[in-house]
Amino acid sequence: MSVVLPDGKLRRVEEDVLIPKIMREEAMKRCDKHVQAFIECCKGRTVTMAFKCRKENKDMKNCLVTNFQDPALFEECKKRLTKSRYLFSYA
Numbered sequence: 001m002s003v004v005l006p007d008g009k010l011r012r013v014e015e016d017v018l019i020p021k022i023m024r025e026e027a028m029k030r031c032d033k034h035v036q037a038f039i040e041c042c043k044g045r046t047v048t049m050a051f052k053c054r055k056e057n058k059d060m061k062n063c064l065v066t067n068f069q070d071p072a073l074f075e076e077c078k079k080r081l082t083k084s085r086y087l088f089s090y091a
Helices: 012-030 032-042 054-068 071-089
Strands: none
Touching: 012 032, 012 054, 012 071, 032 054
């Protein structure tokens, strides 16, 4: 059974590991267009990928970093984790 802390506080593992994991997954979903563009650029390339796909790589990284550092996304993921924790503890 999951431990539900009073006042909706998060355990250290939730704040440092679980929420960032959820945020990475959500950022990947939000940046799917940029990720796919980078993947398409990389297809069939080996060494030249580093030079030919710089723009796509930069766009993808910017999108992921922007989403990963978004405080609103952190709160959304925190609520999602808290809700799932609550449902699990009372199931």
